Amino acid sequence: MQRDGTWDFDGERLRLVPGTGRNVHPLRTGLGEVAVPLEAIAGVSLEPGRRRARLRLRLREGADPLDHACSGRLSDDATPYALAVEPGRTGAAEYLVDEVRTALLLERIPVDEPSDRWLLPGPSVPRVVGGGDGKVTFDGRILRIEWGWACEESKKSAGTRVLPLRDVAGVEWSRARWESGWFRVRPVGPVVEVKPSHDPNCVTLWGLSERRETAEVALLAAAVTARLPHPRGGEAGEGGPPTGSDAPVPVPLTKAGEPPGGAGAE
Numbered sequence: 481m482q483r484d485g486t487w488d489f490d491g492e493r494l495r496l497v498p499g500t501g502r503n504v505h506p507l508r509t510g511l512g513e514v515a516v517p518l519e520a521i522a523g524v525s526l527e528p529g530r531r532r533a534r535l536r537l538r539l540r541e542g543a544d545p546l547d548h549a550c551s552g553r554l555s556d557d558a559t560p561y562a563l564a565v566e567p568g569r570t571g572a573a574e575y576l577v578d579e580v581r582t583a584l585l586l587e588r589i590p591v592d593e594p595s596d597r598w599l600l601p602g603p604s605v606p607r608v609v610g611g612g613d614g615k616v617t618f619d620g621r622i623l624r625i626e627w628g629w630a631c632e633e634s635k636k637s638a639g640t641r642v643l644p645l646r647d648v649a650g651v652e653w654s655r656a657r658w659e660s661g662w663f664r665v666r667p668v669g670p671v672v673e674v675k676p677s678h679d680p681n682c683v684t685l686w687g688l689s690e691r692r693e694t695a696e697v698a699l700l701a702a703a704v705t706a707r708l709p710h711p712r713g714g715e716a717g718e719g720g721p722p723t724g725s726d727a728p729v730p731v732p733l734t735k736a737g738e739p740p741g742g743a744g745a746e
Contacts, residue, residue: 482499482563483499483503484499484565485504485563486499491579493515493518494518494521495514495516496515496516498511498512507691510603510695510696511546511699520599521591522538522592523581523584524536524577525538532566533565534556534562534564535563535577536562537561540595541594541595542595542598542711543600544599544600545598545703545706546560547561549653549701549704553655553698554698558694596712602704602706602707603706607699607700608700609683609693609696611683612630612683614626614631616700618700620707621644623641623665624642625640625641625665626640635679643665645708646668647668648708649667649708650666650708651666651704652701653697653698655687660676660687661684661697662676662683662684663683663697663701664682664683665681665682
């Protein structure tokens with residue numbers, strides 16, 4: 481396995497397995513293995529680099545709750561849909577790209593059309609994010625916001641927020657970098673916009689551990705998004721991976737005459 485992880489394609493699903501080294505982003509390790517169905521894929525490419533090439537996966541709009549919740553805010557080391565390729569594995573990566581592209585053509589996947597339902601599950605639950613002025617927990621049905629000692633008086637007076645999914649229109653978040661980030665729950669109905677530090681539906685993020693906070697808040701946002709109605713009008717998703725006899729069993733693709741594992745980018 482490469483330090484960054486492994487990608488394998490079995491003709492129906494692209495299996496993305498994160499690496500296990502210390503430098504692997506906590507978002508990728510927290511999300512774990514991802515099995516991307518062919519119908520969710522818009523394209524795949526191998527990008528050259530000065531030191532290492534990089535595989536990049538593009539998903540159809542509306543196919544993945546994580547992609548939707550993050551809206552391009554994740555760096556290459558954080559996103560599960562990019563993989564740094566070791567110099568000795570470039571040939572295998574090129575073969576994988578060709579196989580995925582061929583499968584998209586043969587199966588006539590509408591790569592330019594948005595999906596009207598989630599095609600990937602959201603992250604598992606429960607999820608917890610500890611911020612600068614409070615904590616958000618989500619058990620798959622209810623969002624709970626509890627305030628800490630550093631919160632503003634407006635939040636203390638509002639008390640603990642308990643929001644069932646039926647009362648949630650969506651979630652928003654911003655990474656903590658030069659200033660505090662935040663995670664906000666958008667309730668159903670009209671809302672008056674106020675600063676994150678004063679919004680009783682918003683927890684601020686200090687940014688003391690930017691990688692960890694980004695992982696926690698992105699996975700929480702995706703877990704909630706996966707269990708809300710699809711933005712194109714579909715029903716709420718269950719957010720969990722398939723289980724039991726219906727769960728897919730990925731089989732690494734091998735090229736004729738090639739030893740096992742040669743068709744994946746490892």
